[in-house]
Amino acid sequence: MSRTLRLVEADAAPPAEKPLRVAIVSNDLEYLDAHFGSARKIVVYDVWKTGARFVEVHDFSLPTDQKGRHDEIEDRIGPKIAALDGCVLVFALAVGGPSAARMVRAGMHPIKRKQPEPVADVIAQVQVMLNGSPPPFLRKILGTFEKPDFSADFDPEEGP
Secondary structure, three states: OEEEEEOOOOOOOOOOOOOEEEEEEEOOOOEEOOEOOOOOEEEEEEEEOOEEEEEEEEEEOOOEOOOOOEOOOOOOHHHHHHHOOOOOEEEEOEOOHHHHHHHHHOOOEEEEOOOOEEHHHHHHHHHHHHHOOOOHHHHHHHOOOOOOOOHHHOOOOOOO
């Protein structure tokens, strides 16, 4: 079972540039501190070079039967991936191989971290990356990917 909380902002002006939708796996909404598969909450932000905006929180609870046992057959990964539709980066302490493969097929890039860190720090790191030189896959997503021009390396006077 999952619930989604969205903040409604009537006066929110859209950023001048295309934001990057980022998901951060958390148990307390303050720290990136959970494994993707067992996370209770995932917080989503739109991040751009000069700012960030909270988008929503997805709250996942593990259903139990009347005897207090978890349903081992239920797919816990599918609903999380479906809820994160539109997210490009997903930060977590760990992501299992099959989960990572499903995320990549859905257009998400999982990023594993070694230890817990504040959500605000993760957002700041994404902004630093956007202000620097983002990796090619992000430039393509952001629409800033420019193909290299190799014509400067070609000397027409030089023969084969």
